[in-house]
Amino acid sequence: MAAARSGSESGTGTRQRQRERSDATVEDLLTAARALFAADGYAATSLDAVCERAGVTKGALYHHFAGKRQLFAAVYAREQLRLSDVISAAYLTAAEDPWRALYEGCRAYLEASLDPEVQRITFYDAPGALGWEAMRDLADNCREMTRRGVERAIRKGAVAPGPAEPLTSLLYGGLSDAALAVVRAEDPRTALAETLAQLRRIFDALAVRD
Template sequence: MTRDTGARAEQRARTRRTLLREGRRLFAEHGYTGVGLAGIVDAAQVTKGALYHHFDGKADLFRAVLAQTQEEVGAAVAAAADAHTHPWDQLTAGCRAFLTASTAPDVRRIMLVDGPAVLGWREWRALDEASSAHHLTESLTALVDAGVIDPRPVAPLAHLLSGAMNEAALWLADTGGDGDLEEVWTALAGLLEPLRRTSRARPAEPERGRPSGR
């Protein structure tokens, strides 16, 4: 790769990062319908041609912003869960991390409100499955394998818990600060606890690195 080629590649990468950053800021502040292409390119200080070089249009840029947002939430869930070794503690830490991360104003607007409306439920769900919901499915599978919860189909349980946490995060955000994260977490923990086999001793803790969380 020549120096000129490398410089052009870096410029393209920088332009893409700028479009993602400014697009995310605008989508979070004004919502998808309140943002136009002209506003995006003005904020990013690029031409429409530059935007179309990287994205097919506003919807495609939003899709990339949403994927980035979901990846960040998934990373927060995984990091919180990886701080623990027991699979049950990984599950609860990951769920709590999801609630905390998803109530951030930009995450809530992009991921939970506009995401399903703009992309449609099926595509939104596919992106969710690749990020935080993937960690939840792996965590529940680990719990079944470890004998912490009774054997059961994991997929429907993961979808039910994911839906409950999405609704809880939306409610927290919609209360405008009146909702209490601790109260929501207590309610969610009350839904999780009956899944655990409490009549037997906790199994030996597995090695670190088991997947986790929501």
């Protein structure tokens, strides 16, 4: 029995080490791919370059990803999670006021659009590499955060009662288009300031006054 347990424990340990090595390989690939996609763009980045930067073989890459599009999709999904963290941190700075907190989250998202690496991955390359439908699915976490913020503001009486979904769609869709407009503007910083001023007016107009 002791020998059987020892063999079982050894097998479990081996599988655990294999998972750890596999996870480390994926992490190396995503880190390398993100750096190259952000610097050179999707079209100019080769899988050979990703493998060289990550220090892995082409076979190791294909073990985890079917090709460049799937690798880019994983990088894009991770980028959306990173943006979600930025939005959440901004939201929490004003969490006691749910409508102001939602504004702060929206502001943080728009400000993040000034990052050249975010621009390259999210706004320039993702539409062509993935398509809008796939982008929407992979960015669902950001939209869900917006919906939860809207629901909380309605529940707390910070905005007028009503269904959350239409307001969520208006805010999320408008922000996505506004961020793209900021990125493409001749003077992005001025465009951002103007956009935030208008966003503040919209939030103020919708807020319930005591």
